[in-house]
Amino acid sequence: AQKVTQAQTEISVVEKEDVTLDCVYETRDTTYYLFWYKQPPSGELVFLIRRNSFDEQNEISGRYSWNFQKSTSSFNFTITASQVVDSAVYFCALSEARGANNLFFGTGTRLTVIP
């Protein structure tokens, strides 16, 4: 069965610190997709990144970077030099290529960046 685990419920950091949000997933499919979404206090869900299971290259986008490791079934998200605007709930999600199309979300990590 598919499952996404975000063990960190809440994290607080001081502005300019680096922070890593962990995501561990379970799936029996060989083809799958991993996502990160951001939910700021305003409530919308903002897409951040999509990776497919065949692409293990790490990705960097500005202050954001993602580390995908199939060997440990992890897809971790790092924010460098955090800012107050990064305060939000971050969700990791999994979609399998086989079967019904569905995004399985983790429970989210609430990040608070303290000025």
Next chain:
Amino acid sequence: DAGVIQSPRHEVTEMGQEVTLRCKPISGHNSLFWYRQTMMRGLELLIYFNNNVPIDDSGMPEDRFSAKMPNASFSTLKIQPSEPRDSAVYFCASSFGGQETQYFGPGTRLLVL
């Protein structure tokens, strides 16, 4: 470019009333999803349409919930009769193809008294 549009953004109603939530997907997207977010259950898929056809409605909680997609640019989620436990944020999302990235609307915050 316009994103996914949902209305209303907030809805307060009394138990037993009918509630209709509306969604306009991103133009050109052929897959549409309705999700519900609660503190207890997190984000869960209610129903998924592809090319206006319901593909998977296994997440619809019970017969009080129904969803339609009469055309490629409009979908509704209806709750009749509503109950306090239906209070949640309902999100609509769309994608270009079933496995492509889903883009979410701003959500409808529903409170059933």
